[in-house]
Amino acid sequence: MGKPTGFIEYIRELPSEQPPRDRVRHWDEFHLPMPEENLRNQGARCMDCGTPFCHTGTVISGMASGCPINNLIPEWNDLVYRGLWREALDRLHKTNNFPEFTGRVCPAPCEGSCVLGINNPPVTIKNIEHAIVDKGWEEGWIVAEPPTQRTGKKVAVIGSGPAGLAAAAQLNKAGHGVTVYERADRPGGLLMYGIPNMKLDKEDAVLRRINLLKAEGITFVCNTEVGKDLPAENLLSDFDSVVLAIGATKPRDLPIEGRHLTGIHFAMDFLTANTQAVLNKSTNENFISAEGKDVVIIGGGDTGTDCVGTSMRHGCQSLVQLEILPKPPSERSLDNPWPEWPKVYRMDYGQEEAAATFGDDPRGYLTTATKFEGDEHGQVKAVHTVQVKWGKNDKGQFIPQQIPGTEQVLPAQLVLLAMGFLGPEQPLADALGLDRDPRSNIKAEHENYTTCIPGVFAAGDCRRGQSLVVWAINEGRGVARECDRYLMGSTHLP
Template sequence: MGKPTGFLEYKRENVRYRDPLERIRDWKEISSLPSENTLAKQAARCMDCGVPFCQNGSLIGGMTTGCPIFNLIPEWNELVYQGKWKEAYERLSKTNPFPEFTGRACPAPCEAGCVASLYESSVSIKSIEWAIIEKAFEEGWVKPQIPKQRTGIKIAVVGSGPAGLACAYELNNYGHSVTVFERSDRVGGLLTYGIPKMKIEQHVVDRRIRLMEESGISFLTNVEVGKDYSIERLKEEFDAVILCTGATKPRDMDVKGRNLKGIHFAMEYLHSNTKSLLDSDLKNGQYISAEGKDVVVIGGGDTAVDCIATALRQNCKSVVQLDIYPKRPAERAPDNPWPQYPLIYKLDYGQEEAKAKFGDDPRLFATSALEFIGDDGGRLVAVKTVGIKTTFNEKGEKIREPIPNTEKVLSAQLVLIAIGFEGPERELFDQLNIDVGGLRKSRSYQTDLENVFVAGDARRGQSLIVWAIQEGKEAAKRCHRYVTSKVNLSF
């Protein structure tokens, strides 16, 4: 695959990022693709490695390495190297229905499993994937997937995030009539309201939704199943249902002062900002603002970084991130060998922006909130923090303990809690008498009701966009087998 000596001749080159101090002044995408000539050289770095760990998603050491969608990465790298972009798109689209999303927002576990990283650095797989799909759109190769025949079977998909869209895409290809229910005012779920627009601009999402509508998929927005659309009506009108509602129940903190004004969950903050941005370019003021405030973001993941980047664009006075994990090493530790996902120190885009504006990495490592402090009016004014020591017991369980005499007080008028999610909201599952706790155990994607399936974060818990897409594809396949076993189809 690629050029036999490519990884020896060419250094890794990433996408081109705009200057941090420039990009925090707008909501446009933070990066752009290099030239086709550069991309061809990057594809040439793909080794003939024998066992391409990059294309087989696995959980190693509790972390994902390789591609859960099973993208045929060495094959389309070779085609890009040869300048055969259309063939590369055809190969990519065999496995991934939405490369424009994963090429922008996936953390690239494929690159973690790249054999070339053992020599120097991995192939820039993510940017090549993004380039392939953008080239395909530019050239008009991406067209509606209209089935030759319809089965007459009607299937409802609840939720229009990555898993729901993947379900709908696959079921429509089987010839079933698919209706996607979305309780928000716009289609896209996480893609629209969870991931800030500087990572995926809305026209990218809307472009894909238009194609799916042209393919025959129906989308109903501002419709919450179980409230606006009854369970009885759902059962009456559809042959099967797939629940792709996400893991949207945020994990909270049991900390003194939690009820003070100025403390919000991360998704409440991000959703309100994006909706106001899309509705009015932030002119309507219907969002939580960080302008002129000292902001403390609690959590160490992607959502926390998105909060930092959003607060900077709202012109916050300062921003600090509390990360409960210790600072990671610059290189892989002995207990984090390849092909595990590398747990190393790095600056994500929002942290890079904060450092550019304020001079330092915004993170306080091995630190947690001990107390929220308010004024006489019940408004947040500060956060008391404490250092955290993490150890493991004989069962391998994490034990976290506060370190004595490490308390500090940080000025704060806005706190954003981004410490993860507990799972799906229960109301719809309770109405269907489905045990939420048993969802992940179901490898068939079926719930307690044989014609109701579940996929994505609602089933497996908070996870990556690539896992959501793969779960949507797999659930669609299982659902297809189920409905066709119940109906005699003749073509």
């Protein structure tokens, strides 16, 4: 630890952002760079606490505590404080293939378990990670490093989201020939089309890294859905091993009265078409627009927030976000102690933008939709809602119970369903005859990743269910290690 008193001398400081009412006018990232001196001071706040919880990567109370990819956080914090940026980048890349992704979109469970956070604001780990990798690109330190030898083994990776990309990167490092299949028109999966551009820039972050992977020898085949455009059985005959990283893309629906009406869409359909239009720099594309509309978003998670931010940039007339759970407390509750992820009230970027425009946080808590109302043309025009309270049913399960007299009718010409996902789409797993777990995920043991078919592995959201990008990278690295062991008899991959 370069400065033993750093955590006493310096307060937590985050980079400045463009004002919400300014940034909704464009699709670019809106975080402003922080001066190097300030970043070094933030690195000095790391306590080198002897037993750091920030990189433990455990699950407590069903949520991540610490970094799931075990980033060497105290080490690169200290290196940044001492101005050794190149060395900090080397330490960062030892555990994380894509720090420019996690530095932008990870919710930072590492900060939730920071020891300093017991009685002070935690270290700005995520911001320092972001700064390290950005400096690496700016200085030209991040270059293609193709393997010096090839094994002659061929591996197909199905899906180019964070799990697929991490698996491909690691398997390529081991010398195998890797082909990544992606059904969309661009690689990146969730990173490309599930997260808006203002949160994760596609050109300067996603495609830049993918182009580096191409230069290292990985082949990407887009516009190809395995099981439809390419027979699934071809994988088993044409490749020595197969890694399935197809995500958990089956959305949760809301089968209430009026669901058939025009103007009700799944969140991912809304976000995907919008990002395609942004990348193609076209205003004539057939994407779902919120311009001039009353928008109701059902679901309070990250995807719902991205729908808020996107709708604000379209220029919606009004916006309400429904959340069936209660509003979190402003501080940790007694049953949510450190080092658990702090379940406290936060305003993310989308809610900040809506509040700046409309005057308040757009989220309505403990509220559910009961009916969609349409006009004479079959277009949705309103959402009927009711407030709920949570209580136990006769089986002892907590369920939402409607509160009579709290009904409301919200105007809505656009409704976006952002209520999470139910698991992977099933056609490919059906075609290969793979076993599924009770939640419909592909059955493969954690840290083993093998399916019921020898040589076929599964990782990421299609194996564990909907989760964080950082967990997907963890699983991509893990499945690459086990796939390499299967192919070669042993492995040197971490």
